[in-house]
Amino acid sequence: MIKAKSGKSPEDNNMKEKEELKKSIEDNVNLFKRIFQGDDTVTVRYFANQEQGKIKFCIIYIDGMVDVETANRNIIQPIVQSTFPKNFEGNMDVILEQVVLSNHAEKICNVDELVMRIIRGESVLLMDKSDEALVICTKGWKSRSINEPENEKAQRGSREGFVEPILVNLSMIRRKLATPNLKIKNMVLGKESKTNVCVCYLENIVNKQILNELFDRLNNINNDSILASGYISELIEDSPYSLFDKIGSTEKPDVAAAQLLEGRIVVVVDGTPTVLTVPFLFEEYFKAQDDYYINFYYSTISRILRLISFIITIIAPAFYVAIMTFHQEMIPSPLLYSLSAAREGVPFPTIVETIGLLFVFEILREAGLRIPIQVGQALSILGALVLGSAAVEARIVSAPVIITVSLSGLTGLMTIKIKGPVITLRFVMVLLASFLGLYGLVFGIMGIVLHLCSLRSFGVPYLLAFTSLKTEDIKDTVMRPPIWFIKKRPAFISGKNKVRMSEKDK
């Protein structure tokens, strides 16, 4: 019964929202009360001017969404205490222009719009005998302070990270790029959540085709809610079944600014400290913004390490299985002796050992992800001591498998952004290697490369930075060239404006 009722009531509300406001303040207040029926946080307060007490005022807002101080000082106090002009007679314009103290106030009569404003944390001021309402910005809810994001630690770059309120995030981007070319387009997505989403780009650099494509895809979103930017990323991604991300994400304004400067588009979603960047290319998994802030030799070495780590983390367990079970002749003799001596007495086949340990490693990692720090210590003791050395001593697993899996896990930490695909691919590779040896492993690698080659992100080839023939596309991939070498932006991503540094500026 109750369900049926609640299912019906939004439709009723929709019918009424099309109405305009009435002249009577009582009718209007009752209208809002009906709309917000069952929501006890909606507050209605009547008051009047000390001199012309006949004209009733009423303020409607949601408790907790508004800053009480602001509402008291800027709305109630001026209306109650100020002296109204004698020919006032319920003129809303006078209130707007001469009484209310707010930089952001406007006249609205559409009920639908008013309800929306109340939900967003603004206060609606109603006046007796007026069919217009005043919407005054009193937004003021508590939000987290700006912290350094845990996932993107900087060595020398800026330490600030995005927070949840969209306006704070936009201001952080704006402070990095003080140019009128920075455009911010607002849209509201999600039928129920009505989430604010802002698309930011530099008008003079952005590739218009990519921009139009992005707007098309965003406009097609028909979901009921956008709770985090991940929703959007999944809803507008190319090849949605692929393991790899085609949309980037960052928690740092300086990274977002750098992306904008390369002609990429940044999508900021209200309530998410992670902004999206499009297009996203494979190389970005191995880049860090810090690379550009420290010595370029060192950055280049780091990038090479990350690339090698990515390869190792995917194929190390598979390679071990293949070598140990199919290609014993490839192991140097002394190593074979020690490997088979280590396997002596272990009851399980190599493949079971490897998959089992990989599984345990993933469990440990997943468990460690969301537990409090105090429990973390217990976890590492359990993982390292109990599962590691004790298992080897009890001859349940052999030491080389532990070494291989740890190596794989450790190198996986080097490229934390590509974690998702890596975990899956690691298992796939091990399985391939377990029934086809190196032959299967090679097939797996070929499969990955072919798949990567076939991907596109908003029309830009996913492996552009590895396969392009243009120097400006590839030079900033494995190497981190000195900043004075990066004179042009990647041609595919940015539009016509490619020159970053003109000869004069050098």
Place this chain on the structure above:
Amino acid sequence: MKKLYVLINVFILMLLATACWNYREVEQLTIVAGFAIDKTFDGKYLLTFEIVDLHEAKGEGKVKSVLVESEGETLMNAIRNSIGKNFPKLYFGHTTVIIICQEVAQEGVLKVIDFMVRDAEPRLNLNLFVSMDTKAGDILKTKVLTSEIVSEELTNILDEQKNLAKALPIPVHKFIHALVEEGISGIMNSVCIEVNNEEKIAKLCGTAVFKEDKFQGFIDEEETYALSFILDEVKGGIIVVDVGSGPEEEKISLEILKSSTKIEPVYEDNKLSIKVSIDTKVVIAENGSKKNYTDKEGREELIKLAEEQLKKKIESIIEKIQKEFGADIFGFGNKFYKELPKVWKEKRNEWNEIFKDLEVTIETNIKIEHTSLLSEPIKMGD
């Protein structure tokens, strides 16, 4: 749907089109480090396998080896017969050494070679040895000085000796090459037992000479040294020059830095001959005399002596091979075949006779690069 069909086909092909694959755990292998081939008195093959014993090691410490003997009418048969002895199948992927006894070598080593090339496991870079004056199996029973496995030890010694030009690197594929190619005969390293500190140890002792696949005889280490100059296998080592005049023995050691040999076949007046020119760069490593060889005259004198003595050694080994064995282990015939093919076509059938009286001129060029850290001999100041 069509895509799915293609994908399924690709996977089936992946499974079926694999050539040589099988899943086996390492502990199911019995790793053979080396084996020896002997003949029993009733004409069967007696194989002695040196097996790496991993049960003792248990992850730490040294690995030891165990010997297993097995008989059979053929090699494969003998190997299969070993399976009855309560251990997993023998694995030859890590075999480094095969020792053949003199008797089997005299009968012909083709059977051994055939098995190794035909079977998938043995590598073609393993080393072949002929045991000298002893059963091949006894070599594997000797005491090992540095490592725990005789086969490993033999390989290590061989690697060391190769750098001193006292043994030649002759993996199976080289021997096969010599068997198959025209105008070249094969050689193998030979190994014998020596008593050191009252314990029997294995020792390399020169080279075994083959004609076709049949063993002909041994040459000793000094002769192997001279042989390696002709075969252009010198990578280091020492040339000892006797500079003593009269009763006093004065010797100088020249350390070889680099050496290269060119063999030129000559056909003149319907007569075949060979020109060998050897260029060697050396340093004076030890001066056993009081004379100073650093000035120009001294150097020239030393070089002259060294060249003459080296030439003499090489000439004598060539003569010995020609007269005693008649096996063209130098590959002179092969040079004619490659560089003067028309001549070779005519003379091929008479080559065995021609080789015995083949005229070989040897030219040695030694160049002294430097005199190490000392320039002049140490002067004694009473």
